[in-house]
Amino acid sequence: MKEQPAVADGRNIHVDDEVYGHLAANLRPFIDKTENDVLRHLLGLDSEQVRQPVVATLPSAPAPAMKRWHSEIELADLLEAGLVKQGDALRYRLPRRGETVGAVVTAKGQVETPDRKVHTSPSAALTHLVGHSINGWNFIHEISGKSLNDLRNELNRRTARGG
Numbered sequence: 589m590k591e592q593p594a595v596a597d598g599r600n601i602h603v604d605d606e607v608y609g610h611l612a613a614n615l616r617p618f619i620d621k622t623e624n625d626v627l628r629h630l631l632g633l634d635s636e637q638v639r640q641p642v643v644a645t646l647p648s649a650p651a652p653a654m655k656r657w658h659s660e661i662e663l664a665d666l667l668e669a670g671l672v673k674q675g676d677a678l679r680y681r682l683p684r685r686g687e688t689v690g691a692v693v694t695a696k697g698q699v700e701t702p703d704r705k706v707h708t709s710p711s712a713a714l715t716h717l718v719g720h721s722i723n724g725w726n727f728i729h730e731i732s733g734k735s736l737n738d739l740r741n742e743l744n745r746r747t748a749r750g751g
Contacts, residue, residue: 605748605749606748606749608623609744609745609748609749611623611626611627611630612741612745612748613741613745614626614629614630616629617737661740661743661744662697662709663693663697663698663699663709663710663736664697665740665743666697666736666739666740666743667693667695667697668697669743671732672693672729672731672736672739673693673731674693674694674695675692675693676692676729676731677690677691677692677729677730677731678692678693678699678710678713678730678736679727679728679730680714680724680726680727680728681728682718689714689717690702691707691713691714691717691727694706699712699713699727700713701713701716701717709724710724710725710727710736711723711724711725714726714727724736725737
C-alpha cells in the first residue's frame with residue numbers, strides 16, 4: 589500500500605476505524621467537544637502550548653466515512669442497534685437519599701417516567717425525576733446491567749469497527 593504525507597496544515601486527516609475507535613474510547617465527557625480535543629489531550633497538547641505543524645504519513649486508500657461522535661448518539665440509536673428495547677427498565681440510585689428512581693424506554697427511543705411524562709433524552713428524564721440537572725446517560729439499563737453511557741460507548745465501538 590502506497591503511503592503519502594498527510595496535509596501539513598492540520599486541517600484534514602483521515603483515520604481508520606481502529607484509530608477512530610481509540611479516539612472515541614478516550615473521549616473525556618464534558619471536556620472534549622471534538623475529535624481534535626481528544627487528539628490534543630492524547631498528544632499532550634491540551635495546554636496553551638504553541639502549536640507546531642506535524643507531518644504524518646497516511647495510507648493513500650480512502651478512509652471509511654467518519655462515524656458519529658459519541659455525544660451525538662441518541663437513545664433511539666441504541667434502540668435501532670438492539671442494545672435496548674421498548675419497555676426496557678432504566679434505574680438510577682440516589683445514595684444520599686437512599687432511593688432509586690426508574691423509567692422505561694419507549695418505542696421511539698424516548699424515556700417515560702412513572703408519572704407518564706415522555707422525555708426526549710435520558711438526561712431530561714433523570715433531571716425531571718431528581719429535581720436538578722443530572723447526566724441521564726448514567727441510568728442503568730436493568731437487563732444488561734450497564735449504564736446507558738456504556739451502551740453508547742459499545743455502539744460507538746461497533747460503528748467504528750464497521751459492524
